[in-house]
Amino acid sequence: MQRIIVVGNGMVGHRFIDEALTQSESFQLTTFSEEPRLAYDRVQLSSYFSGATVDDLMMTSESYYDEKGVEYFVNDRVASIDRSAKTITTAQGRTESYDKLVLATGSTPFVPPIPRPDDEAAKQHILVYRTIEDLEAMKASAKQSKVGVVIGGGLLGLEAAKALKDLGLQTHVVEFAPRLMAVQIDQSGGDILRSKIEELGVHVHTDKNTQAIEPGEDTRYLMKFADGSVLETDMILFSAGIRPQDKLARDCELAIGPRGGIAINDQCQTSDPDIYAVGECALWDGKIFGLVAPGYSMAKVASAHLSGDAAASFQGADMSTKLKLMGVDVASIGDAHAQTEGALSYSLCDEAKQVYKKVVTNAAGDKLLGAILVGDASDYGAWLQLYLNDMTLPVAPEYLLVPSTEEGAASAGMGVEALPDTAQICSCYDVTKGQIAQAVKDGATTMADIKSCTGAATGCGGCSALANQVLNSELEKLGVEVSSAICEHFDYSRQELADIVKVKQIRSFEQLLKECGSGHGCEICKPAVGSILASFWNDYVLEDEHIGLQDTNDIFLGNMQKDGTYSVVPRIAGGEITPDMLMVIAEVAKEFDLYTKITGGQRIDLFGAQLHELPLIWQKLCDAGFETGHAYGKSVRTVKSCVGSTWCRYGVQDSVGMAILLENRYKGLRSPHKLKFAVSGCTRECAEAQSKDIGVIATDAGWALYVCGNGGMRPRHADLFASDLDDVTLMRYIDRILMFYVRTADRLQRTSVWMENLEGGLDYLKQVVIEDSLNLCDELEADMSRVVENYQCEWKTTLSDDKKLQRFRQFVNADGSDPQLQYVRERGQRRPATEDERRIDIVEVR
Amino acid sequence: MQASKWFDICDKSILSPNTGVCALVDGKQIAVFWESKNDQLYAISNYCPFSKTHSLSRGLIGDSKGELLVASPLYKQRFSLQTGQCLDDQAISVPVYPVRETKGRIEISLD
Ligand code: SRM
Numbered sequence A: 001m002q003r004i005i006v007v008g009n010g011m012v013g014h015r016f017i018d019e020a021l022t023q024s025e026s027f028q029l030t031t032f033s034e035e036p037r038l039a040y041d042r043v044q045l046s047s048y049f050s051g052a053t054v055d056d057l058m059m060t061s062e063s064y065y066d067e068k069g070v071e072y073f074v075n076d077r078v079a080s081i082d083r084s085a086k087t088i089t090t091a092q093g094r095t096e097s098y099d100k101l102v103l104a105t106g107s108t109p110f111v112p113p114i115p116r117p118d119d120e121a122a123k124q125h126i127l128v129y130r131t132i133e134d135l136e137a138m139k140a141s142a143k144q145s146k147v148g149v150v151i152g153g154g155l156l157g158l159e160a161a162k163a164l165k166d167l168g169l170q171t172h173v174v175e176f177a178p179r180l181m182a183v184q185i186d187q188s189g190g191d192i193l194r195s196k197i198e199e200l201g202v203h204v205h206t207d208k209n210t211q212a213i214e215p216g217e218d219t220r221y222l223m224k225f226a227d228g229s230v231l232e233t234d235m236i237l238f239s240a241g242i243r244p245q246d247k248l249a250r251d252c253e254l255a256i257g258p259r260g261g262i263a264i265n266d267q268c269q270t271s272d273p274d275i276y277a278v279g280e281c282a283l284w285d286g287k288i289f290g291l292v293a294p295g296y297s298m299a300k301v302a303s304a305h306l307s308g309d310a311a312a313s314f315q316g317a318d319m320s321t322k323l324k325l326m327g328v329d330v331a332s333i334g335d336a337h338a339q340t341e342g343a344l345s346y347s348l349c350d351e352a353k354q355v356y357k358k359v360v361t362n363a364a365g366d367k368l369l370g371a372i373l374v375g376d377a378s379d380y381g382a383w384l385q386l387y388l389n390d391m392t393l394p395v396a397p398e399y400l401l402v403p404s405t406e407e408g409a410a411s412a413g414m415g416v417e418a419l420p421d422t423a424q425i426c427s428c429y430d431v432t433k434g435q436i437a438q439a440v441k442d443g444a445t446t447m448a449d450i451k452s453c454t455g456a457a458t459g460c461g462g463c464s465a466l467a468n469q470v471l472n473s474e475l476e477k478l479g480v481e482v483s484s485a486i487c488e489h490f491d492y493s494r495q496e497l498a499d500i501v502k503v504k505q506i507r508s509f510e511q512l513l514k515e516c517g518s519g520h521g522c523e524i525c526k527p528a529v530g531s532i533l534a535s536f537w538n539d540y541v542l543e544d545e546h547i548g549l550q551d552t553n554d555i556f557l558g559n560m561q562k563d564g565t566y567s568v569v570p571r572i573a574g575g576e577i578t579p580d581m582l583m584v585i586a587e588v589a590k591e592f593d594l595y596t597k598i599t600g601g602q603r604i605d606l607f608g609a610q611l612h613e614l615p616l617i618w619q620k621l622c623d624a625g626f627e628t629g630h631a632y633g634k635s636v637r638t639v640k641s642c643v644g645s646t647w648c649r650y651g652v653q654d655s656v657g658m659a660i661l662l663e664n665r666y667k668g669l670r671s672p673h674k675l676k677f678a679v680s681g682c683t684r685e686c687a688e689a690q691s692k693d694i695g696v697i698a699t700d701a702g703w704a705l706y707v708c709g710n711g712g713m714r715p716r717h718a719d720l721f722a723s724d725l726d727d728v729t730l731m732r733y734i735d736r737i738l739m740f741y742v743r744t745a746d747r748l749q750r751t752s753v754w755m756e757n758l759e760g761g762l763d764y765l766k767q768v769v770i771e772d773s774l775n776l777c778d779e780l781e782a783d784m785s786r787v788v789e790n791y792q793c794e795w796k797t798t799l800s801d802d803k804k805l806q807r808f809r810q811f812v813n814a815d816g817s818d819p820q821l822q823y824v825r826e827r828g829q830r831r832p833a834t835e836d837e838r839r840i841d842i843v844e845v846r
Numbered sequence B: 001m002q003a004s005k006w007f008d009i010c011d012k013s014i015l016s017p018n019t020g021v022c023a024l025v026d027g028k029q030i031a032v033f034w035e036s037k038n039d040q041l042y043a044i045s046n047y048c049p050f051s052k053t054h055s056l057s058r059g060l061i062g063d064s065k066g067e068l069l070v071a072s073p074l075y076k077q078r079f080s081l082q083t084g085q086c087l088d089d090q091a092i093s094v095p096v097y098p099v100r101e102t103k104g105r106i107e108i109s110l111d
């Protein structure tokens, strides 16, 4: 048994352990982490601000290490190494002996020696960005700050700026160099990046040498620059580069590079052959690699060498990178600055589209040496392969920049077939094209198969598009046809299925399956087809031939909640409701003890109804005149309104009236994804119509129509479609737009994404809808009228059908409720008990 | 060998095609599905180990390469109706139960 101690349990230290576990059983592994937890995904750190939890970020767990027999100590820093005794001693006083030692101590953020306050407040508001604790400190500081500055406009600095922006701060980036991301991109690329980032509301200051940070007057700090200018801020984040964490190695006199870093050979051994160093603390060939993939390669080499593979050797790593910074694509490949002797550069700067592309070739112009992409990095994968595999360029270099020309199109079509088998597809897991091809020969047919048998695309995910292309091309080679088919049961896309349903007048899933499908269907095609059928024919969705198609929510006409109960959302068109109707809701909520909440869509949601209660609740609501709100369907949700000219001193049209009109017209329309509308009574836009699928804003002369906006996960500002419309034209346009969307969108594609993928974009949609360029408008309008005519309140229909009502019971053979439900009262209402609060954990054993 | 004990559940006419219902049998919640094309019945536990709710009877049924399955209504993990094996996580499966139709009545056994 060799006793191996791994100092540092960061991304690379953990990867080393994982590699060592697969290589040999005769290691006894121990690891120390200075941080309070085991390894987590530092690369995804920023996602912590967009909702990821610490658990989401964790790369391993104590139970995994326990199971594998790995000994671990968190919160304990290794303080010294005694090389002659072969022991380490920790800050907490623990001494352990080793046969081999692996240093994976990573790096620390570099904080330049700028004079600055050094009090308690500075500890809270002058920060760095590397660990989860740093993020928590940023969050805490942001709560007490309005303005934030990031010092450093490199890759990490821009990510940090995004985080500050997400935390709601007015954000500045201060960069010493004349441009952003000076290492990776050139001035023209930097200019485009800068203007894109400024568009997002981040202030960029380049050529700024910070000389002092002093207490400020209106803000917490005042930053002073060498050129005499100043900047006021409440918090400061240093992101001015990293320094390898090499103190341990220095103290025990291992060889260290002149500018830091633990020197290693090709086997990742330091100057003491029993001590290895891997990751960001290691210096190989005079270079530090500040990315995770090279660290992973080192981990692999070190563990192979330790298990006796003398041939294992680290050969450097490619530092090409592709990033999405604040939604802006930035990529750099190889010799981006054309420093190679005789290198030639070609560039394209499209200021209108805000895209910059540059390729660097050898003197002969037939090999790619480097490249830069800003604003659109879709060429990255193909170019990287040209570069890594030293391939002869398929076209003259200038044509790489403009793939819309014929020559360029040829280059775009070059595809993955041209890659050699040795081409690396996934750098996180070092998977080559050949390995994916082999997996396909061995029977892999889906990305899920590829992921599980090669590991490709399971790390950062950046390679999944390319891996998928390789998969498809290999499948084609084997004679397997690759299609845009929705799932294994239909060889057609959603759009094609919609056309077939329309043209062949298909009324049921069974019929469609017979016509052009196979098998039984699945959870993908059934709801999609259910939605198509409903969009065109608008039959009652719980009809015997449709019921089995309905997704979770539609099948019981309510939204299923985490504990298996349902929510009840009556329609409150335009958000307008009388006191009497409010009282009905209040009475029902009280009688059934339903948790009551005002939704973000201007209506009221009642939570916690059990199956058998749903019909009783809806009977009362329907009797009082309420209708279903379709909160469960992929269908029209709400038409939000502002109060408009009726009361508001600025209103120029009756926005509430229009909202009610629209909601009543389109309610019940099933669509590829949900649809939300809003109507505002004047340009102040209190109904936020420009964030909706369909937005209407009153003008002096009528209505302005906005389309394809989105709130939610990826907000999109709606596009102005037409102005000064009268009521009739407004509705005619909306009829046509919605029906065209219903016909042509992909499954679960919101209008925003549909628009972004629509060839020809907004102008094309205008041609189709306003100029009737496809000669389709009559049909679209007729389709819409059919839907409107066939509207029914699904709850009303259900309540009058005894057989359907029988389904609304927890048990088909007994009365009563699900005994597993448990509730706790909070702020005067009931809510599901958390797992901790549950008295008994019901786990079924047979 | 002992003869199985069959529990009478309900009339088959209550079922809707290609959907499930939940039966309470001796304190256990069991999901019963009727696949109408081949007129087959299936019974598995109603407990979804992912969402920790009794809800599988309310999932959507379909097939993957011919294997009949139900997709959990909350987080969509798929379970084989024949074996109870989860198709998305090898380590997870749910119990399956014998089920049959006798003179128009559905019957389940706990063996
Ligand atoms: C109840 C409500 C939250 C609230 O308490 O206020 C809500 C609740 C849910 N939202 Fe929402 N959303 C609610 C307003 C919104 C809004 C605000 C709005 O409509 O003005 C948005 C942003 C606007 C937009 O859609 O563009 C919103 C964006 C989303 C998204 C992201 C959609 C996107 O395309 O980005 C999802 C996820 C999805 O649909 O895939 C979602 C999904 C959900 C689901 C269906 C999640 C789920 O599957 O369980 C929740 C259903 C709860 C239920 O059982 O009723 N909800 N959701 C709001 C219901 C409004 C209503 O009266 O119908």
Ligand SMILES: Cc1cc2nc3c(=O)[nH]c(=O)nc-3n(C[C@H](O)[C@H](O)[C@H](O)COP(=O)(O)OP(=O)(O)OC[C@H]3O[C@@H](n4cnc5c(N)ncnc54)[C@H](O)[C@@H]3O)c2cc1C
Binding pocket: A007, A008, A009, A010, A011, A012, A013, A014, A032, A033, A034, A035, A042, A043, A044, A045, A046, A076, A077, A078, A079, A104, A105, A106, A107, A129, A130, A131, A156, A159, A245, A248, A278, A279, A280, A281, A289, A290, A291, A292, A293, A295
């Ligand atoms: C915000 C952010 C974004 C990033 N984005 C990317 C990206 O997009 N792509 C990319 O490739 N890379 C990215 N990186 C870089 C990447 O995270 C690092 O390359 C990687 O984490 C290096 O791994 P490591 O194990 O060498 O070091 P680390 O992950 O830093 O791990 C070192 C660990 O050792 C511990 N340690 C140090 N000394 C001791 C000691 N004496 N005793 C015990 N423990 C000790 C440290 O506390 C730390 O936990 C990003 C980094 C950050 C901070």
Ligand code: SF4
Binding pocket: none
């Ligand atoms: S209501 Fe909407 S935002 Fe809130 S948790 Fe549910 S899906 Fe997320």
Ligand code: FES
Binding pocket: A425, A426, A427, A428, A429, A456, A457, A458, A459, A460, A461, A462, A463, A464
């Ligand atoms: S390159 Fe990161 S997962 Fe493949």
